[in-house]
Amino acid sequence: MKNKLREIYKLTDKLFPGISNFCKSCDTCCKTYGWLLKRETKNFLNRGFKIVKINNSIYCLDSFETNERGKRIIEKIPRCIFYKNKKCSIYKDRPLDCRFYPIKIKPKGKNLIVGLSLGCKYISSLSVSQRNKICKNIINFFIKNHEDYIVKEYLNLIYNINLISKPKRFKFLRLFEIKKPDTI
Numbered sequence: 001m002k003n004k005l006r007e008i009y010k011l012t013d014k015l016f017p018g019i020s021n022f023c024k025s026c027d028t029c030c031k032t033y034g035w036l037l038k039r040e041t042k043n044f045l046n047r048g049f050k051i052v053k054i055n056n057s058i059y060c061l062d063s064f065e066t067n068e069r070g071k072r073i074i075e076k077i078p079r080c081i082f083y084k085n086k087k088c089s090i091y092k093d094r095p096l097d098c099r100f101y102p103i104k105i106k107p108k109g110k111n112l113i114v115g116l117s118l119g120c121k122y123i124s125s126l127s128v129s130q131r132n133k134i135c136k137n138i139i140n141f142f143i144k145n146h147e148d149y150i151v152k153e154y155l156n157l158i159y160n161i162n163l164i165s166k167p168k169r170f171k172f173l174r175l176f177e178i179k180k181p182d183t184i
Helices: 002-015 019-023 038-046 096-100 121-125 128-145 149-164
Strands: 051-054 058-061 103-108 111-117 172-179
Touching (some): 002 128, 038 051, 058 149, 096 149, 103 172, 128 172
Antiparallel strands (some): 103 111, 111 172
């Protein structure tokens, strides 16, 4: 199972060639709750990081600010705890949700709209032909892997997150719509 997750990590890393050069000078995607697949939590717990479990099904890194009584401020999107010195301190070990950025997924009924965040500096820097090639690669990734249990778990995670959170507004290039997978 761990090898399959690594395989998906490698595939997603190949979707955006050269993006890490842009990540070094950008923090757009580092304002996040740090969503984790259930299978990713053990790795972070073993490394001593706190994980928050929401509604018994959603996991995220505990990057939350706290109020004067020590209670988490859930409504404020935190800066990721791994964003240090203007870069990701765990870039090679980052969770799948981080690896998927700038792919953004929005629910639409029982479906999910998969698109590309146009607020990403990497995406903005691409020529039309480069962006079209990346869009084609994303579509092919989902065609080839949509039945994979890790991809299904991720799509269900995103769907469930959107059930409990306010939708964010961002510029979005819609690529395709996919049926929400059955719960795994």
